[in-house]
Amino acid sequence: MKTAVIIIFDDFTDIDVFLPWDLLNRVKAFVPDFTVKIIGTGSVHTSSTGIDLATHASIELCSTADLVVVASGKGTRTLIKDNEFLSRIHLDPDRQVICSLCTGSLILAALGHLKGLSATTYPTAFDLLRSYEVDVIENESLVIQGNIATAAECLAAIELMSWAIGKLFGEDISSNVLATVTPNGKTISV
Amino acid sequence: MKTAVIIIFDDFTDIDVFLPWDLLNRVKAFVPDFTVKIIGTGSVHTSSTGIDLATHASIELCSTADLVVVASGKGTRTLIKDNEFLSRIHLDPDRQVICSLCTGSLILAALGHLKGLSATTYPTAFDLLRSYEVDVIENESLVIQGNIATAAECLAAIELMSWAIGKLFGEDISSNVLATVTPNGKTISV
Numbered sequence: 001m002k003t004a005v006i007i008i009f010d011d012f013t014d015i016d017v018f019l020p021w022d023l024l025n026r027v028k029a030f031v032p033d034f035t036v037k038i039i040g041t042g043s044v045h046t047s048s049t050g051i052d053l054a055t056h057a058s059i060e061l062c063s064t065a066d067l068v069v070v071a072s073g074k075g076t077r078t079l080i081k082d083n084e085f086l087s088r089i090h091l092d093p094d095r096q097v098i099c100s101l102c103t104g105s106l107i108l109a110a111l112g113h114l115k116g117l118s119a120t121t122y123p124t125a126f127d128l129l130r131s132y133e134v135d136v137i138e139n140e141s142l143v144i145q146g147n148i149a150t151a152a153e154c155l156a157a158i159e160l161m162s163w164a165i166g167k168l169f170g171e172d173i174s175s176n177v178l179a180t181v182t183p184n185g186k187t188i189s190v
Numbered sequence: 191m192k193t194a195v196i197i198i199f200d201d202f203t204d205i206d207v208f209l210p211w212d213l214l215n216r217v218k219a220f221v222p223d224f225t226v227k228i229i230g231t232g233s234v235h236t237s238s239t240g241i242d243l244a245t246h247a248s249i250e251l252c253s254t255a256d257l258v259v260v261a262s263g264k265g266t267r268t269l270i271k272d273n274e275f276l277s278r279i280h281l282d283p284d285r286q287v288i289c290s291l292c293t294g295s296l297i298l299a300a301l302g303h304l305k306g307l308s309a310t311t312y313p314t315a316f317d318l319l320r321s322y323e324v325d326v327i328e329n330e331s332l333v334i335q336g337n338i339a340t341a342a343e344c345l346a347a348i349e350l351m352s353w354a355i356g357k358l359f360g361e362d363i364s365s366n367v368l369a370t371v372t373p374n375g376k377t378i379s380v
Binding site: 011014015018019021022023025049051052053054118120123138139140141142151152154155156158159180181182183184185186 | 201203204205208209211212213215239241242243244281310328329330332341342343344345346348349370371372373374375376
């Protein structure tokens with residue numbers, strides 16, 4: 001049974017949580033025993049627009065998940081200096097598929113997982129990401145390094161989740177999930 | 191001061207609420223006195239994936255909003271037969287910009303606003319929408335009829351909101367909002 005978690009925190013960006021959440025939940029139509037949980041340090045976290053979102057489990061659960069999605073938002077700027085917060089996140093890129101949206105990559109960088117690697121982030125955070133010895137790719141929406149993928153900006157969540165679902169369950173499942181949200185009469189290229 | 195509301199209900203689809211919500215909130219960076227509220231018949235509604243979302247006001251507020259977005263989800267199938275629910279929604283397409291995502295158009299149809307007009311919906315609801323004397327356009331993601339726009343499927347929320355924001359505030363504001371979510375190095379055509 002495979003599991004996914006989405007790490008949230010106060011001042012998260014709505015799209016960056018709910019787009020991955022919705023897309024990952026659609027996997028269950030094809031892989032019924034897949035579970036997706038929203039995790040954080042609190043029982044509820046509030047987005048930058050004021051949406052209160054309850055967590056399903058504590059942030060430590062990220063260490064056992066097959067897929068970890070780090071959300072983004074203004075909150076990341078504080079958290080990357082919060083050692084107590086960072087000390088509760090244990091990830092293993094050899095064993096886990098790890099994704100970030102926008103400034104979520106700052107958290108991965110602060111944890112040391114992007115040192116010497118290529119990655120992307122929200123344009124206003126390029127310099128900050130660079131300060132963690134990361135090779136910042138400014139003009140790509142999805143940067144993949146082994147099991148770690150960083151994406152920017154918000155709507156890149158679609159290609160990021162497409163990649164992650166493909167990594168966990170194969171391209172067919174990934175395409176099937178995308179088909180359920182693709183605007184009528186259109187195709188989405190990812 | 192312009193106002194927008196998003197109508198939610200139990201068993202709503204996450205993307206169809208949170209994508210419009212996030213995009214509309216981004217308008218505030220350019221139009222500070224714009225307000226966006228989530229409304230419904232309850233104080234909290236639960237999405238089909240189990241997300242509890244609090245409402246900011248009661249559903250009757252839709253009658254005074256400049257922009258009304260009707261969300262979608264499994265819940266619409268019950269609501270279109272619920273006369274008490276329908277009797278609380280008063281819309282005026284001459285005065286208001288009215289949008290629906292996916293099966294949200296079933297609610298607009300049940301209210302009589304799509305009779306004799308063209309519209310779209312989620313593919314599994316084409317026949318049901320047709321039963322309300324609607325000319326169902328199956329192969330378009332966005333169907334505009336005066337001040338009413340219906341969109342399908344979920345990710346069509348992007349072009350739907352782009353149209354609605356343009357209608358309320360002009361193309362420049364709409365483009366500026368879209369630019370804040372467009373994946374790095376890409377363009378979104380709407």
